[in-house]
Amino acid sequence: MEDNKPMTEHKPAASEVSSEGSDVSAVGLDVGTSRIVVAGGPNGHKAQTQLNAFVAVPYSKMTEAILQQNKMVFHRNGKDLYVFGNDSERFASFFSAVPRRPMQHGVMNPQEPMGQQIIQAIIESVVPRGRKNELLCFSVPGKGEGADTNLVYHEAVIKNFMQSLGYEAKAINEGLAVVFAELQNENFTGIGISCGGGMCNVCVAFLSVPMLTFSLPIAGDYIDSSVSAVVDEPVTRVRLIKEESLDLSRQPKDKVTSALHIYYEEVINSLVGKLRDEFENSRSLPKLERPMPIVVSGGTAKPRGFLQKFESAIKSNGFPVQISDVRLAGDPLTATARGCYIAAMSEIR
Amino acid sequence: MFFDRPEARLRFLNNTLAKQAERQAQLQHSLRHFRFLERTRFYDWVLEARFYSAILEEMRALAPSLPENRRHLAERIQAPLSARAFFLIHQSRHAFYAVGIALAGLTLFGLYLLVTWSARNVNSYLAQRYNRGRSPIVVTTSGPTPADPFTATSAKYLPGYNPEKVWLVERNGEFEKYSNGCRILTKYETDNHPRGYYSIPRGSDTDGDQMRNNIVGIIYHTPESEMVSFTPDNNEAIQKRSRGLLEYIRDHKSYNYLIDRYGEIYRVVRDEHAANHAGDSLWADSKNTYVLLNESFLGVCFESRFEGAASLDEILTPAQITSGRALTDVLRTRYSIDDANCTTHGLVAVDPEKMLIARHHDWVRNFPFEAMGLSDKYKIQPPNMIDYGFTYDEAVLTKLGNKLWVGAVTAEEEFNKRAEKARISPDALRRKLRERYISQWKKIRGLHAGSGDTDVPQLAGKPSGGGQSTESGNN
Numbered sequence: 001m002e003d004n005k006p007m008t009e010h011k012p013a014a015s016e017v018s019s020e021g022s023d024v025s026a027v028g029l030d031v032g033t034s035r036i037v038v039a040g041g042p043n044g045h046k047a048q049t050q051l052n053a054f055v056a057v058p059y060s061k062m063t064e065a066i067l068q069q070n071k072m073v074f075h076r077n078g079k080d081l082y083v084f085g086n087d088s089e090r091f092a093s094f095f096s097a098v099p100r101r102p103m104q105h106g107v108m109n110p111q112e113p114m115g116q117q118i119i120q121a122i123i124e125s126v127v128p129r130g131r132k133n134e135l136l137c138f139s140v141p142g143k144g145e146g147a148d149t150n151l152v153y154h155e156a157v158i159k160n161f162m163q164s165l166g167y168e169a170k171a172i173n174e175g176l177a178v179v180f181a182e183l184q185n186e187n188f189t190g191i192g193i194s195c196g197g198g199m200c201n202v203c204v205a206f207l208s209v210p211m212l213t214f215s216l217p218i219a220g221d222y223i224d225s226s227v228s229a230v231v232d233e234p235v236t237r238v239r240l241i242k243e244e245s246l247d248l249s250r251q252p253k254d255k256v257t258s259a260l261h262i263y264y265e266e267v268i269n270s271l272v273g274k275l276r277d278e279f280e281n282s283r284s285l286p287k288l289e290r291p292m293p294i295v296v297s298g299g300t301a302k303p304r305g306f307l308q309k310f311e312s313a314i315k316s317n318g319f320p321v322q323i324s325d326v327r328l329a330g331d332p333l334t335a336t337a338r339g340c341y342i343a344a345m346s347e348i349r
Numbered sequence: 350m351f352f353d354r355p356e357a358r359l360r361f362l363n364n365t366l367a368k369q370a371e372r373q374a375q376l377q378h379s380l381r382h383f384r385f386l387e388r389t390r391f392y393d394w395v396l397e398a399r400f401y402s403a404i405l406e407e408m409r410a411l412a413p414s415l416p417e418n419r420r421h422l423a424e425r426i427q428a429p430l431s432a433r434a435f436f437l438i439h440q441s442r443h444a445f446y447a448v449g450i451a452l453a454g455l456t457l458f459g460l461y462l463l464v465t466w467s468a469r470n471v472n473s474y475l476a477q478r479y480n481r482g483r484s485p486i487v488v489t490t491s492g493p494t495p496a497d498p499f500t501a502t503s504a505k506y507l508p509g510y511n512p513e514k515v516w517l518v519e520r521n522g523e524f525e526k527y528s529n530g531c532r533i534l535t536k537y538e539t540d541n542h543p544r545g546y547y548s549i550p551r552g553s554d555t556d557g558d559q560m561r562n563n564i565v566g567i568i569y570h571t572p573e574s575e576m577v578s579f580t581p582d583n584n585e586a587i588q589k590r591s592r593g594l595l596e597y598i599r600d601h602k603s604y605n606y607l608i609d610r611y612g613e614i615y616r617v618v619r620d621e622h623a624a625n626h627a628g629d630s631l632w633a634d635s636k637n638t639y640v641l642l643n644e645s646f647l648g649v650c651f652e653s654r655f656e657g658a659a660s661l662d663e664i665l666t667p668a669q670i671t672s673g674r675a676l677t678d679v680l681r682t683r684y685s686i687d688d689a690n691c692t693t694h695g696l697v698a699v700d701p702e703k704m705l706i707a708r709h710h711d712w713v714r715n716f717p718f719e720a721m722g723l724s725d726k727y728k729i730q731p732p733n734m735i736d737y738g739f740t741y742d743e744a745v746l747t748k749l750g751n752k753l754w755v756g757a758v759t760a761e762e763e764f765n766k767r768a769e770k771a772r773i774s775p776d777a778l779r780r781k782l783r784e785r786y787i788s789q790w791k792k793i794r795g796l797h798a799g800s801g802d803t804d805v806p807q808l809a810g811k812p813s814g815g816g817q818s819t820e821s822g823n824n
Binding site for chain 1: 357362
């Protein structure tokens with residue numbers, strides 16, 4: 001970047017995301033394919049979200065002035081201006097452009113040369129500089145098809161960046177973070193599933209110890225692109241319909257929702273099938289005396305009816321372990337970040 | 350609810366699990382030699398109890414950070430009794446350690462007492478056992494006085510006594526007659542080799558540098574040959590045995606003189622020649638040490654048998670005692686022999702290989718020194734023991750019937766003190782002195798190479814009445 005001076009619309013103070021009024025503090029960070037969420041403050045309930053996306057436009061003084069007038073977050077890199085975060089969606093809709101993603105399938109997008117800088121800029125926009133050795137836990141996907149080799153690189157890049165911000169950074173599995181966020185009453189025993197944009201992450205935990213983790217490289221983005229392809233609608237529109245009006249418990253009313261139903265079912269069935277296979281093939285799982293819960297989080301799990309479909313998929317062909325209930329995270333979009341925050345706080349003596 | 354915050358619960362879980370993992374590793378390490386226990390219910394029970402204990406410990410650790418109204422919740426947890434027991438043990442482990450250390454100390458002290466007590470008992474047992482098998486050492490205090498009134502009164506030794514001037518009265522082809530009535534028969538007189546030795550200043554570590562050939566002392570022997578009862582009806586047998594003995598002594602050049610049972614004195618090897626009577630031997634007066642006493646001492650043999658005799662009367666006849674005294678006076682006068690150098694074979698004979706005394710034990714006791722006008726050599730510390738560290742062992746004691754003369758006992762103690770003073774072990778000092786003895790021995794032997802002078806020949810077992818023994822038996 002020649003001129004990588006970030007101009008942020010809103011730069012949170014450390015106290016906003018750290019434990020207020022406390023000597024010790026920690027930060028939880030969900031580095032997702034579609035969103036970057038940071039959790040901090042008391043109970044980790046203070047969360048901030050930025051879309052993990054950007055739009056590049058050619059530089060001109062007029063464009064830069066418009067962005068500044070609208071208090072948009074952007075980078076200038078030579079002849080281009082990069083609008084990123086939540087503003088990228090708004091900006092894209094203005095110019096009928098498609099936002100680009102710095103990440104793909106849960107890890108750095110190797111086909112996006114500006115990916116690392118954009119992610120850093122987005123993270124910097126929501127995460128304050130850390131105090132000395134302040135602990136930050138960030139989410140990383142589990143191993144799975146297409147993610148194995150890139151995981152190490154992805155984790156190292158994020159870790160280095162967080163350390164450069166002054167944090168003692170520690171990676172935590174995304175599914176385990178969901179367990180930490182939602183299953184404290186079960187002593188962190190159960191199945192945590194994060195259905196995000198790039199992938200679904202699953203963790204089976206027993207007393208907070210991850211016994212089984214894996215990821216599935218199909219999730220929200222896959223649904224969006226697949227539906228877009230079959231109904232010939234822009235991905236942006238498909239996503240808008242999915243996030244605002246999709247109800248999977250009702251019969252589809254048009255071809256877009258019909259396609260969404262189809263691909264949702266495919267994702268759910270693939271996820272449950274993979275979970276079933278992993279349970280059956282795993283030898284390290286302890287024998288549980290009680291049924292365990294499943295908690296699902298992430299933007300892809302938000303549409304109404306998702307939980308019913310998932311539950312029926314679990315029950316349809318039997319499941320290797322007893323399931324007590326299937327529930328949706330209290331706040332599906334921030335569950336992973338909150339779980340990371342809890343993990344970070346638990347490390348503080 | 351005990352934990353109001355998820356991170357507190359997670360921290361508790363993580364800490365507890367880490368603690369349990371560490372304890373499981375410790376337990377596995379402790380039981381590494383007893384792997385089979387890991388497959389038992391005992392192992393599971395211990396692990397479970399320790400897990401509960403870890404939970405309780407962690408909750409106890411967290412309690413201070415909790416609001417007061419929730420601190421007591423930890424006590425309401427329904428943990429198994431074994432877990433609570435483990436927890437209590439863990440909480441009071443320092444007291445257990447202290448008690449354990451105290452017990453270990455007491456045990457060690459008890460073991461020490463037990464060992465010392467056992468050692469004492471074993472020693473006592475062994476001592477009793479040895480004492481049963483062997484008679485205690487009897488210290489003989491002095492040479493006996495002959496029971497015969499005549500010899501007893503005339504033979505009384507007086508301190509500073511020197512024999513009166515004795516002179517040769519008559520000499521012919523058969524005998525020499527002296528002024529004290531002593532008559533020496535020369536019928537069996539023979540040659541051996543001229544005397545020759547080095548005088549070694551007493552206490553020096555030299556091999557001696559002044560070559561001498563004068564006579565300095567007398568050694569008294571018994572031949573240990575078979576004896577017949579000294580009765581008139583045995584006259585013929587007695588005389589026959591004496592003749593046989595004389596011929597044997599002459600042939601082997603064993604002694605300078607023999608006194609037969611009737612008191613007849615025979616010179617065998619000429620005085621100026623060394624007889625083969627003393628073998629490995631060592632003696633000393635106040636000035637000089639003498640090694641290989643054949644060369645410097647005369648050998649006077651009483652035809653008698655020392656072995657098995659309970660008293661002097663069973664060994665010597667009164668005539669032998671009288672003649673012995675007369676001959677001693679003649680020889681002492683003639684060669685100016687100091688009383689200190691008149692001793693017995695048993696007191697001078699040594700075994701340099703084993704560094705033992707009494708290699709021959711004729712006259713290790715019962716020699717009538719006083720009857721011979723001599724001081725009691727059983728009372729003085731033998732030079733071979735005090736100066737060279739020759740000693741005695743079980744075999745020697747057995748050979749001597751567990752009887753030692755007083756000088757030997759005190760010499761042994763004195764030598765040990767000497768070693769202690771020199772900050773060296775008695776055995777080490779003994780080895781060093783052995784080397785000195787051997788060096789001195791070799792130097793004298795070098796003077797007579799090829800003379801055939803060896804130790805006193807073994808005579809025991811020779812035909813009775815013919816070649817009787819001049820040896821003291823147990824060689």
